[in-house]
Each structure stands twice: as C-alpha cells, then as structure tokens.
Amino acid sequence: MRVAELSMAVVMAIFSLYLMWKSTELPIGWIPAEGPGGGAFPFWLSLGMLLCCLWMIGRWVTRTSPPSRSTEPFMTPQTLKLFLLVAGSLAAMIGLIHIIGVYGAVPLFLIFYIRFLGRHSWAIAGSLAVSTPIAAFLFFEIALKKTLPKGYTEPLFYPLYDFFY
Amino acid sequence: MEVLGLLINGFVIAFEPLNLALIVAGVVVGLFIGAMPGLGSVNGVAILLPMTFLVPPTSAVIFLAAIYYGAMYGGAISSIMLGIPGASTAVATTFDGRPLALKGQADKALVAAAAASFVGGSISVVLFTLFALPLAGVALAFGPPETFALMVLAFATFIGLGGDDIPKTLFSILIGLVFSTVGLDIISGEPRLIFGGLTGFYHGINFLVLAIGIYGIGEMLWTIEISQGEVLMSKATVSFRRILSNLRDLKGNIKTMIMGSFLGYFVGILPAAGATPGSLMAYGVAKTMSKNPETYGKGNIDGVVAPEAANNAASTGSMLPMLTLGIPGSPTTAILLGGMVIWGLEPGPLVFTDHPDFVWGLIASLYAANLFALLINIGFIPAFIWVLKMPFTILAPIIFVLCVVGGYVPTQSMHDVWLMLIFGVVGYFMRKLDYPMAPMVLAIVLGPLAEPAMRQSLIGSQGDVMIFFERPISGTIMVIALFLIVLPLIKNMRKRRKRNAANGPN
Structure with a gap:
C-alpha cells in the first residue's frame, strides 16, 4: 500500500x-x-x-x-489475478470491436466471462451471449438509430438494414 | 397560487402515458440498481443516460429522476439483507438494519425503510415546490462573478464537509477541471490539450466518458474485488398481514422520520454534499436525541428510519440547486446536469421561464415517483431478495457491455470507449488509495461553466480578482467558501492541540 x-x-x-x-x-x-x-x-x-x-x-x-x-498489500495475488482477467478481457473486447464489431466481440466476452470466469453452465452463457446482442441491436440501431461499430462484419448486416429501413 | 397552477400543469405532463410508464420503469430499474451491492443511483444514472436519447428531454429527465428516487429506496434492501450498503447513501442504514435482520426482523426493517423513504420523499418534494421559484428568482440576478463564486462554493463543500483526505480531494477537483478544458478553447477557438495529437480529443472529454468509466467500470472492478468472499443472506418472511402490522408499529417513529426528512433536505441542498452525509448526519442526530442511545447499532428501528428518510429527502433537495442555480447538489445530479446540457437545455434559473414544462413536469413526476416507489418497493420485496441471490458473475459482464456500448453511443467514437476504460482502471486504483471520485465528476461537469464565468468576470474587471469579493452576493458566497476551505485546517489544529494537551502532563 x-x-x-x-x-x-x-x-x-x-x-x-x-x-x-x-x-x-x-x-x-x-x-x-x-x-x-x-x-x-x-x-x-x-x-x-x-x-x-x-x-x-x-x-x-x-x-x-x-x-x-497501511502495511496491507495494495493487491493480494488473488485480487491481482482477478483484476487482470477482468480488465484484460474488457480491453480485449474493446480491441476486438475494431475488427469483428460489437456483435462479434460482445458474445465472445460474455461467453468468456460467464462460462470461464463465472463457471456457469453453457446454457446460461449461450443464451445471454445470443440475447444481449439482439437486444442491443433492436434498442440502439432500430429504436435509437445509432449504429454500433461492426468492423469487418458490416456486409453481413446489409440484409438486416434492408429489412428494417 | 402561481405555484399551484404550474404544479397542476406539471401533473398533466407527468401523467402523460409515456411519462407515467417511464416513471414506473425508472422506479423499478432504480430499485433493482439500488438493491445491488455497490451500485447506487450515480451508477444507474451514469450508465443509463445514453439510453435516454430516444425520448424528449422532459421524459428523459423524468426517467432518470425516477431511477434516482428508486435507487434511494432500493439501497436499503441490501443494507438490511446482506449487511452491505446497496449504495453509499445507505451506509447508515446498515448500522441498525443489519442487526434487526440478524434478529429475524428483516421484514420489519424493510417496511420501516420504505415508509421512512416515503415520508422523507413527500416532505422534501413539498419543500422543493415551495422553494424552487423564489430561489430561481434570486438566481436570475446572478452574473458571471456570482456563478463562479457558486462553483467555488460547490468545490469548497467537498473540502470542508467531504471528510476525505484534503490534498486528494483537491487533486480530484483540479484534475476534473483540467480534463474539462480539453478540446477547443471556447473563447479563442484554438485547440487545447490535444494529447498526442489524437483527433478524438478535439471534441473534448465528454463528461459521460469519465462518469461511466468511474461509476461503471471502476465501480464494478471495485465490487468484484470486495465481493470475492461469501456473503451471508438473511432470511425474511413477508406477508401482507405482517406488512400492515409493521406499518402500524411505526407510529412511534414518526418524529424521527420528520427530523430526518428536514435535515436530509437541507443537507441535500448544499452544493456537493448530497445524500450520503445527509443520512449519516440524520443517524447521528437521531442517536443524540434518543432517550436510550445505547440501543443504537444493536437494532433500533429509529436507526433505520432516520437515515432512510434523510437520504430520500436529500436526493430531492439536491435537485433544487441543480434546477435553480445550475449547480448540482450531489454526484447524481451532476450527471443529470450534464444530461441537460446534452439535451440542449441551459441549466440555471432561466430554465424556469424558458422550459416550464421541463421543470414542472419533473417536479410533479417526483410526487408520482415517490408513491410508485413505495408501492413497488413493498410489493416486490421478495423479487429484490431473489435478485440479490443472482450471481455477480452474470450481472457484471452484462453491466460491462452496457458501459462499453453506452460510452460509444453519445459521440459514436471508439476513442471515447478506450478513454473510458483508462478512466475506469485508473479510477479503480485511485479509489483503492482513498482518492474521492465524486469531486472529479462534479468538476468535469462544472468546468465548462466555471471557466467562461471566471474569464468573463476577469475581462469585466480588467484582471482584478477583487471583483469576486466586491459584489455583495458573490462576496458572501466566496467568504463562506473560503471558510469551508480553512475549516478542516482549523479542525486539524484543534485536534493536534488537544492531543498535545493530553500528552503534556505525562
């Protein structure tokens, strides 16, 4: 400390x-x-x-x-490990958004966090990884009309744009 | 009578179907956010502000105010059930709420907290309605020196009453102000503090980036760290009959409720003080006034009632200076104020004349939110207890995603998202070292208002700093501010003298 x-x-x-x-x-x-x-x-x-x-x-x-x-350590080894995992995966997600976009990076992050850090079942991790991006798409892109970054996955969304606009 | 007409008009706006739905939604969201350990109204409002661009400003502020309100009710739930304050505003509620829960009277404490919150909210909303117009009238006479003096007062309150380490508080204020100057200089139009020549800095550092970074990402990192250990959940049996009998038992606590409400309201009005000191002070006063203070901390129902009435009253109180003077009374209102700027409303007394629908719709919505929060809170106690059992490892990643997306949406630039991550991580480290974070967020919101006020005043006086002291209103405010700044130094000296006196004879 x-x-x-x-x-x-x-x-x-x-x-x-x-x-x-x-x-x-x-x-x-x-x-x-x-x-x-x-x-x-x-x-x-x-x-x-x-x-x-x-x-x-x-x-x-x-x-x-x-x-x-204070003589307490600033971070115990356990805290440090947890911090590096969480902050690291967060940084990795933001980095990946540049390449594979929000809709690629967010599910990966959620699966990593919920399945591997949280040790929950694949069913929970999978369902959240699918439903969160869909909810985000409907809310931000359709309702708010604010496009989220898609990186190289942009062409995959053309049919969706055609459908909604 | 003018007030009554305006208020009725406000109710018409608040009861529009969209707004009413937003009040209910906001209260529910706020209750859940408040109930989650570590997350309070600031976090909820900061993370959800980007979501409000969909609706008109009046509806947006009504939604956020309802979250603010709901979170004040919700904070008590985890304080009582887990012994972990749901928000810093509910710290005082743990002192007696937790012992009551351990004695098997969790439901009694929860009902008392809800009822006290309702009384606090009701009293403060009425006071708010009465004070708003006169104060706005006074504020209309303010020029740049008065505005600047008020900002100094807001920062001085942090130093004098914040109770945190002084150099760290001061540092936090200053760094927030410096961050607010990044971008284009408002007077000369030249680029300023463009770090590393990155183009992303030309549009300045959006206060939301800092707020979400600190209150979203930083707070989550902090909560993940402290929630590593297992938490003990109290048992509570809830039935309609028990709720009614608990409510009847509260008759003896009405005096404490009223005391807490008034105290909380006036502490809430003070710039930068907010609900946390308000609730702690109410707890202290209730204890000193009590006939048997020794029962406090062991499960005295008054010890739950006083802080809960005060924190709700303070949350309303802190909106008064935000609306009338353009100075936020708490970190949460600082973010609401930043929101007003984004929505295109100039904060300050002119809002009352230029956008009466906005102001009175908001005030009327507080009445409605208060009632809904009480009903939803009591009705949904079992649901909140279920939420508290939800593993943090599911909640945390979803909140992180919300932060990242919420940080991107206002400016649609990835630069801001990276900046937010940096603020979050550095903020987390600083928090571990006792740096207070609220002054920084307040400063980045007030900076763009303070700097032009100061520069205009100085241009008017041709560089004479005395302009801030010569005008009667700004002079008085400045003197109070200076007093608050030296207050901790005096306290320190006294403490040292006492210690010396105690050590002397030995």
Missing part, C-alpha cells in the same frame, strides 16, 4: 507537469483587451495538481495519510 500510494502521487505529479507544459502551447498570461489566455486556466490548475501531489508525497514521508501507514 505504501509503495502504491507513493507511486500514484509521483505518476500524477509527472502528469501534472506534462499538463502544465502542454497548457503553455496557448498563451497563459494576460492578453490585453482579451482577458486571460486560453492556456491560463488549465496551466494554473495543473500547477495546483502538482502542489497537491507534493503535499501527498509530504504526507507519505511523515506517514500522516492512512494508505501511507
């Missing part, structure tokens, strides 16, 4: 510096007759972020904040 607390503060301090540098792409000073420049607001706020990070680091050194005193 102690290491995590310090790492987060340091990473965020670096991020604040980056934001400050990035803000200076626009004028951060006073422009006569125009008021503060476009970069001023984010610049001073990022400076504030940096100061907060330094404050947190200070509290880490003096051990005044609860996480900097």
Whole structure:
C-alpha cells in the first residue's frame, strides 16, 4: 500500500507537469483587451495538481495519510489475478470491436466471462451471449438509430438494414 | 397560487402515458440498481443516460429522476439483507438494519425503510415546490462573478464537509477541471490539450466518458474485488398481514422520520454534499436525541428510519440547486446536469421561464415517483431478495457491455470507449488509495461553466480578482467558501492541540 500510494502521487505529479507544459502551447498570461489566455486556466490548475501531489508525497514521508501507514498489500495475488482477467478481457473486447464489431466481440466476452470466469453452465452463457446482442441491436440501431461499430462484419448486416429501413 | 397552477400543469405532463410508464420503469430499474451491492443511483444514472436519447428531454429527465428516487429506496434492501450498503447513501442504514435482520426482523426493517423513504420523499418534494421559484428568482440576478463564486462554493463543500483526505480531494477537483478544458478553447477557438495529437480529443472529454468509466467500470472492478468472499443472506418472511402490522408499529417513529426528512433536505441542498452525509448526519442526530442511545447499532428501528428518510429527502433537495442555480447538489445530479446540457437545455434559473414544462413536469413526476416507489418497493420485496441471490458473475459482464456500448453511443467514437476504460482502471486504483471520485465528476461537469464565468468576470474587471469579493452576493458566497476551505485546517489544529494537551502532563 505504501509503495502504491507513493507511486500514484509521483505518476500524477509527472502528469501534472506534462499538463502544465502542454497548457503553455496557448498563451497563459494576460492578453490585453482579451482577458486571460486560453492556456491560463488549465496551466494554473495543473500547477495546483502538482502542489497537491507534493503535499501527498509530504504526507507519505511523515506517514500522516492512512494508505501511507497501511502495511496491507495494495493487491493480494488473488485480487491481482482477478483484476487482470477482468480488465484484460474488457480491453480485449474493446480491441476486438475494431475488427469483428460489437456483435462479434460482445458474445465472445460474455461467453468468456460467464462460462470461464463465472463457471456457469453453457446454457446460461449461450443464451445471454445470443440475447444481449439482439437486444442491443433492436434498442440502439432500430429504436435509437445509432449504429454500433461492426468492423469487418458490416456486409453481413446489409440484409438486416434492408429489412428494417 | 402561481405555484399551484404550474404544479397542476406539471401533473398533466407527468401523467402523460409515456411519462407515467417511464416513471414506473425508472422506479423499478432504480430499485433493482439500488438493491445491488455497490451500485447506487450515480451508477444507474451514469450508465443509463445514453439510453435516454430516444425520448424528449422532459421524459428523459423524468426517467432518470425516477431511477434516482428508486435507487434511494432500493439501497436499503441490501443494507438490511446482506449487511452491505446497496449504495453509499445507505451506509447508515446498515448500522441498525443489519442487526434487526440478524434478529429475524428483516421484514420489519424493510417496511420501516420504505415508509421512512416515503415520508422523507413527500416532505422534501413539498419543500422543493415551495422553494424552487423564489430561489430561481434570486438566481436570475446572478452574473458571471456570482456563478463562479457558486462553483467555488460547490468545490469548497467537498473540502470542508467531504471528510476525505484534503490534498486528494483537491487533486480530484483540479484534475476534473483540467480534463474539462480539453478540446477547443471556447473563447479563442484554438485547440487545447490535444494529447498526442489524437483527433478524438478535439471534441473534448465528454463528461459521460469519465462518469461511466468511474461509476461503471471502476465501480464494478471495485465490487468484484470486495465481493470475492461469501456473503451471508438473511432470511425474511413477508406477508401482507405482517406488512400492515409493521406499518402500524411505526407510529412511534414518526418524529424521527420528520427530523430526518428536514435535515436530509437541507443537507441535500448544499452544493456537493448530497445524500450520503445527509443520512449519516440524520443517524447521528437521531442517536443524540434518543432517550436510550445505547440501543443504537444493536437494532433500533429509529436507526433505520432516520437515515432512510434523510437520504430520500436529500436526493430531492439536491435537485433544487441543480434546477435553480445550475449547480448540482450531489454526484447524481451532476450527471443529470450534464444530461441537460446534452439535451440542449441551459441549466440555471432561466430554465424556469424558458422550459416550464421541463421543470414542472419533473417536479410533479417526483410526487408520482415517490408513491410508485413505495408501492413497488413493498410489493416486490421478495423479487429484490431473489435478485440479490443472482450471481455477480452474470450481472457484471452484462453491466460491462452496457458501459462499453453506452460510452460509444453519445459521440459514436471508439476513442471515447478506450478513454473510458483508462478512466475506469485508473479510477479503480485511485479509489483503492482513498482518492474521492465524486469531486472529479462534479468538476468535469462544472468546468465548462466555471471557466467562461471566471474569464468573463476577469475581462469585466480588467484582471482584478477583487471583483469576486466586491459584489455583495458573490462576496458572501466566496467568504463562506473560503471558510469551508480553512475549516478542516482549523479542525486539524484543534485536534493536534488537544492531543498535545493530553500528552503534556505525562
């Protein structure tokens, strides 16, 4: 927990510096007759972020904040494994959407999660993997008229478009 | 009398078949979301906001407000049955609700929670109706300095009353504000903070991306982590006769209900305070006022009644500043406010004159939602208990899919979906380290309103910061805000002095 607390503060301090540098792409000073420049607001706020990070680091050194005193591990091996599986499969699903679209990626994700992570029966996993995309299609594409990304599977939907529109 | 006419008009709108159906649907969805451990009104409203583009703004806000309302009722269910707060707003309900359930009086606690929620909701809705117009009238006189001062007050409340680590709260506010400046600079029109030159940043960071990332993905990751262990479910027997006799038993608790309602309502109005501190405070006051405070925490029915009346009252209260001033009173209303902007309504006092149907339809729908929530809640207690038994490994992936699709729909860009995942994961880590997340979401919603207000004020005063202090209203607000910011420092110093005094003689 102690290491995590310090790492987060340091990473965020670096991020604040980056934001400050990035803000200076626009004028951060006073422009006569125009008021503060476009970069001023984010610049001073990022400076504030940096100061907060330094404050947190200070509290880490003096051990005044609860996480900097805690001896518990930030993540137990079991939690870490679970986190990597869940976040990893989520990232994989989003990545796959680019290639095989929502209607390919979502069923795969649901089957992986429900069948292999949740250890439920194939019947539950299969029925949800089929019904969720259908519900999503009817709701978003037909009712809301918002097309969801389909990647390379787009041609497969032409007959459906013809049918509904 | 003007109010009465407007309210009747509002009822006509709220009882349109579509809106009435949405109220009932919203209450049911809200009850289920609230009943699920870890998910509260914020999560429900954040994840479901993209679904409301189908209907007109008035119906959309009615639906979301009904979810908000239902979730306040539902939060008590898992607090009592599982001992896990269904939402942060129901934390105080576990203190006495859980012991009651363990004593085999779960149904008594559930009925008491529902009845208290109804009383809290009813009282606060009436107060809301009475206060809305006068407050909006005052707000009409506000210029940019007053608007900016109010925003400062909203953030100061987090620092002064939030009770979280101060540098972390401040950091959370600032990073939210910086994220809100990404995109095109509103005054000069130049691109700003385009990270890595990615074109996806030109349209700015949509607040929904941050909200769904944090309250959808981040919260789910968090819940998955804490729900690894087995949870003990209490048994409850529910029958119509028992419900009636339980209701009759509640006569002695009416005083606590009324106290909780008023307290919750006024805490709810405070910008950024919301229902969680409201319910905790009500619990504390009920305990101090009680003749036998030692029974609290061991299953005193007043300990369920006070926080439940307060959290419902606060949820209504927090909508008052959202509608009249354009400043949200809670994280959930921050998201509703962001929704109003998406629907094309300018938040602030002008909504009352420009879109009376929207405002009064919403207010009237609160009356209706309150009644439906009570009936559905009591009628469906067995169903909610069944939902609580549903394995999280089925629920979680479906919610994840909803988040991903919901994050894509508003802007239809995959860039936002990736950003949402990053926010979710980083938000989850930050939450583990006690960074409060609500201020960040509030800041990204208020940022686009705060920055122009500040810049316009400064242009008007030619760079003199004193403009925020010289005008009477903004000056008063600023002084209160500054007081709230230094409040924790004073508290800290006192604590240290006390500790020193205690250590001194030894």
